[in-house]
Amino acid sequence: MDAKTQARYEARAAVIKAMAHPTRLFIIDELSRGEKCVCGLRDLIGADISTVSKHLSVLKDAGILEDEKRGQQVFYRLRVPCILNFFGCVEDVLVANARRMSAAVRK
Amino acid sequence: MDAKTQARYEARAAVIKAMAHPTRLFIIDELSRGEKCVCGLRDLIGADISTVSKHLSVLKDAGILEDEKRGQQVFYRLRVPCILNFFGCVEDVLVANARRMSAAVRK
């Protein structure tokens, strides 16, 4: 694999890596219903606010979210809604996996 | 976030995490054009065969690939083709990021 190809796949992996965490998937799902402030997400997630903030930074740096400061709160929202299409296919994989598991048990 | 919700997002994240590596994205892309044996992928990737084999295991364990041994070779193929839909959106994110970068420079 040449350097240029390598770089292209690294860029893609960076975006996917940003989504590859349960909390960050939850955030994406939550923001699909509209923007939310950091404190709102913290309440839903139940982790330390600094942890939530860092997850949001990861998603923002990857280009998946954008933020806007209004008053003393920072609101985050999805920048690229097509990200949501991922969920359907991931769910398909999980269903297929469940089938595979139960088939393995039957053997 | 309650335990059940947590578990659901962990399962989803496991699938996405399996894709979150440049070499594994390359493998998915390559297999979208048809099955390939481990050695074929190794030639394209240029890493140690054991490294390639482990990447394939990660994708297989996640339910993204399936394998079949024929003779002394093992062939891998996509088990859930909808995975390919991801690439389009990831590309959109990258294009948006490129725009964002150049806009930042102009300022």
Place this chain on the structure above:
DNA sequence: AATTCATTTGGTAATTTTGCCAAATAAGCA
């Protein structure tokens, strides 16, 4: 200006991931 509230940043320890080597396994062939 001092205080408060929301958020980010720095630092750190624990955990996970990665890639290579060497050794084990498995199938086909001499």
Place this chain on the structure above:
DNA sequence: TGCTTATTTGGCAAAATTACCAAATGAATT
């Protein structure tokens, strides 16, 4: 059977990720 080829597995050191706490920043309010 012994040998070669293809792949997987075990082990390990280096690198990356994660979550928390404490401290810093920044805007609004007193």
